[in-house]
Amino acid sequence: MKKIFAKDKKNRNTVKQLELKHFILKQISNDSNFSKLTVWNSLNKLTHLDRRSSKTYISNRCVKTINKKTFNKLSNFSRPVFFKLVKSGQISSMRKSSW
Structure with a gap:
């Protein structure tokens, strides 16, 4: 790593x-x-x-995990890391919406 x-x-x-x-x-x-x-x-x-x-x-890579397959260009994090950060409340004004 x-x-x-x-x-x-x-x-x-x-x-x-x-x-x-x-x-x-x-x-x-x-x-x-x-x-x-x-x-x-x-x-x-x-x-x-x-x-x-x-x-x-x-190649674009996640800042935390170095994963390049699930990289999100808007946040510089991979998708699972981004969801964990949102779920823990470390990224403000983001929350999970459910229907």
């Missing part, structure tokens, strides 16, 4: 560091105002960037 936390944290840091560089190179490659040589060089640098620098490399 600790290894997964550490690996996930390391992946997020590398993406955060290289996000601006990736964005700038992507914008240059899509812009028609630059010369063909500049566009070609930016595309070349993009292909040689580490694949871990891409946002798609990060």
Whole structure:
């Protein structure tokens, strides 16, 4: 469990560091105002960037359990953890509705 936390944290840091560089190179490659040589060089640098620098490399995981299958994007918790927090009253203004 600790290894997964550490690996996930390391992946997020590398993406955060290289996000601006990736964005700038992507914008240059899509812009028609630059010369063909500049566009070609930016595309070349993009292909040689580490694949871990891409946002798609990060998988969304629950903050408490590291579960990625039942992840809820609105709360950053997995569904069972979210229901436990609501049931215990730790998340305000949420309650179970029954018909």
